[in-house]
Amino acid sequence: MVSIPTTPPSCSVPNDVHRDGLPLIHGENLSRSFQAKEPVVAVNGLTFGIAEAQVTAIIGESGSGKSTMLRLIYGLLEPDEGEVRYRGWRVPNPREKLIPGHDAMRMVSQGFDDLNTYANVWDNVASQLPNTDLAVKFSRTEATLHRLRIAHLTKQRIADLSGGEKQRVAIARALVREPEVLLMDEPFNQVDASFRETLQRDIRHIVDETGLTVVLVSHDPAEVLSMADQLIVLRHGHLVAADEPALLYRQPPDSYTARLLAKSNILTNAEASALGIITDATTVIVHPEWLSLEESPHASFHVVDIQFKGFYQVVAVQDTSLSLQVIVSSVTDLRKGMRVSVRIKRFHTNDAS
Numbered sequence: 001m002v003s004i005p006t007t008p009p010s011c012s013v014p015n016d017v018h019r020d021g022l023p024l025i026h027g028e029n030l031s032r033s034f035q036a037k038e039p040v041v042a043v044n045g046l047t048f049g050i051a052e053a054q055v056t057a058i059i060g061e062s063g064s065g066k067s068t069m070l071r072l073i074y075g076l077l078e079p080d081e082g083e084v085r086y087r088g089w090r091v092p093n094p095r096e097k098l099i100p101g102h103d104a105m106r107m108v109s110q111g112f113d114d115l116n117t118y119a120n121v122w123d124n125v126a127s128q129l130p131n132t133d134l135a136v137k138f139s140r141t142e143a144t145l146h147r148l149r150i151a152h153l154t155k156q157r158i159a160d161l162s163g164g165e166k167q168r169v170a171i172a173r174a175l176v177r178e179p180e181v182l183l184m185d186e187p188f189n190q191v192d193a194s195f196r197e198t199l200q201r202d203i204r205h206i207v208d209e210t211g212l213t214v215v216l217v218s219h220d221p222a223e224v225l226s227m228a229d230q231l232i233v234l235r236h237g238h239l240v241a242a243d244e245p246a247l248l249y250r251q252p253p254d255s256y257t258a259r260l261l262a263k264s265n266i267l268t269n270a271e272a273s274a275l276g277i278i279t280d281a282t283t284v285i286v287h288p289e290w291l292s293l294e295e296s297p298h299a300s301f302h303v304v305d306i307q308f309k310g311f312y313q314v315v316a317v318q319d320t321s322l323s324l325q326v327i328v329s330s331v332t333d334l335r336k337g338m339r340v341s342v343r344i345k346r347f348h349t350n351d352a353s
């Protein structure tokens with residue numbers, strides 16, 4: 001349950017009236033354009049809710065409006081239309097607040113621009129706190145460094161750290177002031193795969209332990225599937241889906257979401273019918289792991305490419321008119337040029353595709 005304060009927060013908007021019954025963060029009919037060579041509508045009529053103490057990931061292809069949405073939530077950008085509310089109170093826009101950005105939120109952006117490269121890790125984090133109580137400053141800094149597992153780097157200069165370590169310092173800097181919401185723009189961009197998994201797990205733990213709310217932006221949904229409680233899918237500035245990751249994965253509401261989450265094969269009715277799927281739907285979604293292949297010398301499909309991925313391989317097959325991506329176990333013995341029959345184990349239809 002969202003606790004509703006009886007008095008407006010410190011960064012309230014004059015004459016704002018509290019709205020009851022909203023999720024922690026509520027966006028309503030949010031639109032924002034930019035004047036480039038041609039006017040660009042970055043987000044268009046977004047209405048959404050973000051729940052407290054959860055990880056919400058905003059996903060979408062490049063240019064779909066993810067960063068713009070994040071900056072609107074934080075109050076770094078003024079919407080052309082609509083509003084964002086935090087705990088029922090309107091988030092002030094940059095014209096309404098001396099230092100833009102909601103006081104209860106902190107944002108970690110893609111680069112590490114905020115970090116002081118030549119100062120050490122401790123000073124980078126501790127400098128976020130006032131000197132009014134040095135004991136508190138010391139203990140909070142120490143606890144935050146431990147929580148982000150960078151206490152052993154205390155004396156190191158930022159310039160000497162790896163990308164993954166810098167990212168942890170950037171998050172520690174944001175968290176040391178104990179915000180209620182952490183906003184992250186592409187947080188795993190500069191982090192290699194092994195660091196990424198442990199960082200994701202650590203962020204998940206912090207959320208579960210402290211009730212922190214995390215909103216993150218990612219162009220690679222696969223990387224956030226395991227850590228997000230909710231996904232918000234953007235396309236050309238519109239919200240096309242919002243739900244739990246597993247649900248959106250198993251039953252994608254449209255082809256775009258299916259491609260984004262699962263690199264799905266999107267078949268027309270005729271293509272599906274040629275593979276034995278009889279349906280009224282105009283579009284049939286088949287995730288690569290919902291197909292299987294079997295060597296068959298007289299089959300119409302042949303293997304055109306094999307990407308070895310460790311315990312699985314991604315195999316491209318085609319016949320005269322159709323190309324398919326198939327995920328098969330690495331123990332399956334396939335070779336380029338081999339004739340294969342294609343079996344569909346499962347599919348999903350959605351007429352809204």
Ligand SMILES: Nc1ncnc2c1ncn2[C@@H]1O[C@H](COP(=O)(O)OP(=O)(O)OP(=O)(O)O)[C@@H](O)[C@H]1O
Nearest residue numbers: 034035036040042061062063064065066067068219
């Ligand atoms: N300050 C700006 N001036 C002009 N155009 C902008 C500005 N900010 C964003 N845009 C445009 O708005 C659209 C949405 O941009 P945004 O950065 O929000 O998308 P994104 O989904 O975060 O993209 P990416 O994944 O590539 O970072 C893009 O077409 C972008 O070029």
